[in-house]
Amino acid sequence: MSEKQRKATAYWKENVRYLILLLLIWFLVSYGAGILFKDVLDTVKLGGFKLGFWFAQQGSIYIFVLLIFVYVRLMNKLDKKYGYDEE
Template sequence: MSDKDSALDYWRANVRIILVSLVIWAVVSFGLGIVLRPALKGIMVGGADLGFWFAQQGSIYVFLVLIFVYAWLMNRLDRKYGVEE
């Protein structure tokens, strides 16, 4: 495999990780916090309905996990293609 092919494969994998992260971000923040909030109204979490919880606190927890998962995946990808720091 040439360096150009390797760089292209690395970039494709990088973009795939970013796109999956963005989809998760959109589903959690917009989907669960806004669109599905009325459907989640009957489920109580910590004294508030689940839709409100996702809009106010749950999305923050998911975003924090997403940051660590992204960093872990990118470090693994960097090691695989030999571009680690």
């Protein structure tokens, strides 16, 4: 295996790790906070609404958009690390 192939393999392994982590966070926020932990979160109010309801309606969308920006930042760093930012 050439050095270029090793670098590409390491790049994609790290990329997949980032994807799995970010998708896990999104799953926990959208499904977990909105459905599984709804009863526990409903004991807290945010802006007059129960927190479980808020996550189900708006919170998971905000977190998803935030995760997009986090992914872009992580990928820019990863591109620089492996030298793919020059193209």
